Amino acid sequence: MVIEAGQREDAGSQSASRTGWAPAAGNRRAGAIVEALLTILVAAGIAGVVLLLTGHDPLAAFAELVQRTLLRSDGLEQTVVQACPILITAVAVHVAAEAGLWNIGIDGQVLAGAFAGAVTGPALGGFGIGGLALGAALAGVLAGGLWAAVPALMRSRYGLNEIVSTIMLNYVALSLTAWLVKGPFRDRSLVTPQTALIPRELRLPDLGPLDIHAGAVAALALVPLAGFVLHRTVSGFELRATGANPDAARRALVPVRRVWAGALIASGAIAALAGVNDVLATKGTFQAEWNPEYGLSAFVVVFLARRTLWGLLPASLFAGALAYGADVMPRAAGIAPAFFFLFEGLVLATLAIPALVGGRSFARLVSRLGTRR
């Protein structure tokens, strides 16, 4: 049950050029942006029909959404805040995808990171904001990496498909953290089952006059950092070589199995930072049964970014706007939060169709599940 990332193939882009709006060779970036915008438009069109059929005014609703999430300064700030954890998880998905892996276990890794951060954070109050943040982040990264090490070992040692194992671990993480927080790690002085609160003055501060916390800087910094590791280091090169063609990489003496394990563990460690971010910046605690479910949004972002690293920035802003929209639109326009999952699902479905959007996004991710090595 081995997934092999398929060989590089250009069939997708060929079919895209047949449809007439594939990016020209020298004009890739503009083409990718146009494609991403068209994808969103197609999805918005279908979502609009759903709104129309359920008795809403789609144009007014979308205008309200754009107005509240992007055009007002407080809305834009909240959009950025919501985009931070999504950006972090998208970087995590991107790293795994570059190695040809599907890390669908983001949700569990986020929970592992958030839990570890929430448990260690309050104990580190004596070290000030910086010490607390660093310690909690370290604990989170360890927890997320360990959590991802399970599917990583199953994959590298026993050749077991990471798709199923990572998904199963999401549900294990959700119930396990809930039990830990209701039991051994519960702060009995609080009414609801949750860990000890991190005092407000020790949470991540806002950036100057903005209503955006310092976690945004860390999230932003991850992008060039991941870019540096992936494109300027030997391990990054080995990772990308494995993702592009594992057979060729193996012949070039790249330790392919170890690269897979390492990439999945690194991906889990990065995803955990999103959980730490939420605990340190917005929540200050870990509540039982809390599950932000960033994982599938991260996939939307990664494919909307056409598998480029820098594209993650605008794409996660889009996902952040939808996440904040899910917060404000129920009251503003009477549209239930679930609508925004539907919208994201439609965007992702559109991105799955190579005839509509060039093949670049998964030219290297067409996995071969069947053949066993």
Next chain:
Amino acid sequence: MSATAILTALLASALLSAAPLMLAAVGESIGEQSGVLNLGVEGTMAMSGFVAFWTALHSGNAPVALLAGAATGVAIGCGFGLLAAYVRANQVVLGLALTLGGTGASGFLFREAFGSDQPLLSNGPGRPLAGFGDWLPVVGPAVTDQRWFVYVAWALVVAVAVWFGRSRLALRIRAAGEAPRALDATGGDVAATRTAASALAGLLTGLAGASLVVVEVGFFSPGVTAGSGFLAIALAMIGGLAPGRVALLALAFGALAGLDGGLQVAGVDAPVELLRIIPYAGALLALLALGRGRRLPTALAQPYPAPEGR
């Protein structure tokens, strides 16, 4: 509560929880045998569960509601098959999209239809055999006191497993996943076969979602599927996509998944959170123990004809 009563309640809830899991896992197996990997079982189940719930509430008729859920599943399965086989969509991405879209759409429509109300279905499908097995302790009442749909689900799964072993169409389905080129060369239509298999998988998955809502829990809420769709995918892979074996696995895992409800009915106090871990951790262990030797269809998740330059 006496020990036999506890055991009876546990076994009864195991058999009940196993029914939807079985249907979804066998459905997924047939789809994957044809080369279509559908990771959107969770979304299909949520959508068909909602449709079945809505129908049950408005018609008061369980069979009609179950059929409506099954029809929803067929429609979604057909759409997935068409996009995967003819439009060559990336199946993993499409499956994740279906999970997002299906849970999102069902949650949205639920709020649209009922606002913040949480209506309950008054009485589920009847129990035609109740009392027949009382002469046999534990197993008797657990087996005969089930709602009629549970028996239908078992019969359906057995029928599908037998059919899959000996029909021409089933052979074509396996060929579409294992050797699409050979199927093509012998005059078969790979894309049509895959779409048909995906529709059949959708039928079973739709019934799974519908029965989860109408028969097992008796209400709909966003997130009611709670991972059982993904568990079904795991079971299909652990069982090597063989319908009979997958159904037996689903029976075992139904018992594990039914533990939290069963122990509650039996009045045993155990941390629900830890009980909820058991089926998923169990699936991981089963994957390690049984999944290692299993091979999946050669062309699973691969478009046909294969992209040029391959």
